[in-house]
Structure formats: C-alpha cells, structure tokens
Amino acid sequence: MQSSRYTFWVLIVVVAVAGANQGLTIPLLAVLLEQQGVSSVVNGLNATALYLGIVLVSPWLEIPLRRLGYKNTIFWGLVLLTGSTLLVPVFSSLTIWFILRLLMGVGDSSLHYASQMWVTKITSEKNRGRDLSIYGLAFGIGFGIGPLGLNLLTFGLWVPFAALIVLYVIAYLLLARIKNDYPEEFRPTEKKQNKYVTVLRIGWLALIPAFLYGFMETSLNGSFPVYALRTGLSLEWMSLILPSFIVGSIILQMPLGALSDRVGRKKVMFVCALVGAAAFFLFPLAGENVWVMMLLLAVAGAAVGSFYSLGLAYAADLLPGSLIPTVGIVAGINFGVASILAPGINGYLMQAWEPWTMFWLMGAQLLAFAAACLVHRSRPKRAATEQHGQKIFTGA
Structure with missing residues (x-):
C-alpha cells in the first residue's frame, strides 16, 4: 500500500512548482507588456485575467474532482498550465495573452484546489495545521524563487518559459508515481440541506481568511508599486521591501x-489578526525609512501569511470530511474575488484620499476578523456530521 506521506511530499513539490x-509569469508578462509600451492601466487589467480564471472555474471544480479524482484533476490543471505557457512567447497580442492568462488561472486553480483537498484528506487531525502550513510554505518558497527567472530573459525570450516547462515535467513525473484517490461521498439527510448553505452557516469564520489573504497578496503585489512611486521610493528599494512580507510568512x-x-x-x-492589523496601521508612520517598512511588512507577513492554510485547517476541524471539497470551492472563490477587487479599491482610495x-x-x-473570532461559537464536528449528512468511505 502506498504511503500517504509519500503522496503528501509529491503534492508539496507540485505546489512549489x-x-x-x-x-515568474506575473512579473514576466508585466515586464514584456511594459517593453511593448502598453500603459500601466492596461497592463494591470491584463493581469486580472489570472484571477478571473480562478473565479470562473472555482464553482465547478468539485464536479471533476469527484468524478476524476485528485490526481487526474491535478494532471489536467498541469496540462492547461503547460499549454498556456508554451503559447505565450508565440504571440504578442494583448487579447490572446488575456485568454492565455485566463487559462492559466483555470489550470492553476484546478491544481491548487485538488492538491489542497488531497492534503487535507490524508493528514491526521492532530498534525493538520502543521502539514497545511508546509503546503503553504512550499507555495511561498516557489513564489519567492519564481521572479529570479526574470534574469533568464537576457538569454532570450523563450528561456524563462523553457525553465517553467522543465519544472512542469518534474511535476508530471512525480505525479505519475502516485495512485489516484477520491474524496469522501456526501449523502444529505432527509432535509436535503444544500451543502453550500451548510458550509457557509457552520464554517463562515474559517472561510474569511481566504478572502483576507487574497486581498492582502494582491494589494501588496499590485498596489504597493503605485504607493512606492507616489511616495518617492526608488524601484530598487521597492524590490527589496516587497519580498519582506513573503520572507516573514515563510519563517512562521x-x-x-x-x-x-x-x-x-x-x-x-485571532492573535495573528491583531498583530497584522497593528503592523499595517503603523506602516504609514514609517515615512521614508525603508528599514522600518521592511520590518513592518515582515511582521505582517509572519502574522497573516499563513491565513489561507489556517483557514482551511479550521474548516476541516468544524466540518465533516465529505464537505471539505465544498469548503475548497468557496475559499477559492473568496480568494479570487478579493484579488479582483483589491486593485480597484486601493486605486480609488489612493486617488481620492492618500x-x-x-x-x-x-x-x-x-x-x-479579530472581532468576528470573539463572537464566533463553534459547534462540535460530530454534531455537524450527524445533522447534515453521513460520511461514506469509498475505500480509497
């Protein structure tokens, strides 16, 4: 019988890829569009295609997951990523790039959704927080290393994309060595309670961190450069300040x-939300002191950088395993919606105020969110399982 820990570590490598x-692709395509003379507004709108793809596909991902299984859903997500990556350097049209980034969002969301749900299923309850944090850590490390591929542009347009293809091949090879698995089936009670209503009613607090993380990540990656330029920071300092959030999140x-x-x-x-809020409220007081900026963003990243994985782990504590795929869908939608809203809201605030x-x-x-933690009253997971359905193990 194949070890679930081996499967776990394969999924960790896949999510790092x-x-x-x-x-790499987010800043790489932004640089290529800038070199083509595309305006910053159009450049930003083109980048939203990735998150639009995430939002559009998220409500439907539970269907292929339950029919095809975890492994096959990840596989087809990788296929979309590979095909889209190969086609980007072939074209220079904004419209085609928008479509390709949309497909990247679909593939990326499929891969993440299936791998997150698989990790949540195979980890034990007593180590769930640790293992989901390792998952988040792997993604963060991969995300942090990715921009280094920009240096490959000096060797030719195709080289950074070729590097990504090599990583995809590694993921394919590892994925081929593990057995497929399926989520637990969910059989509703006589009340025929809608599973989405059940998830939102019982696990609403656990789903908020996905929205918060999406808003913060997109704000820092997309809106912070505008803040930096308007406050007189150089591009060199900006490139050093921004990664401090990622470094902080990786550490903790x-x-x-x-x-x-x-x-x-x-x-x-609750505690992390308070610490993160304090760091963000203090950030404007840093003035032009870049070292204080880096420290505050590192503290914020350390506090809230694991919000997405902690939220999923908390949802798994509150709800039966058969409903976790539905949790993943709602969390993915929350993340995508927040990522789309953040640039527009931040842009308006910076223009209308400061x-x-x-x-x-x-x-x-x-x-x-911290206030919501104080008023939230969790119910026993056993009671939720008995009231809203029963777990049926498929033998997978």
Missing part, C-alpha cells in the same frame, strides 16, 4: 501551523 509558475508558516494544532486555530488566527489608506484598509479588515 505552481508557486514558481505564478512567481510551520511554527504557527504546529501551534494551532496544540492551542486551536481560532486563538492563533496612498497610505491601502494599509489602513487592510488593518481594518484584520480588526474586523
């Missing part, structure tokens, strides 16, 4: 996940 893909991903296994997810997320308002908005969102 997906992180490297995002980390596993410790926070392991801590949540011992003291509870909600307590950890550039630093984007940080106060993120701080206010985290404070609101």
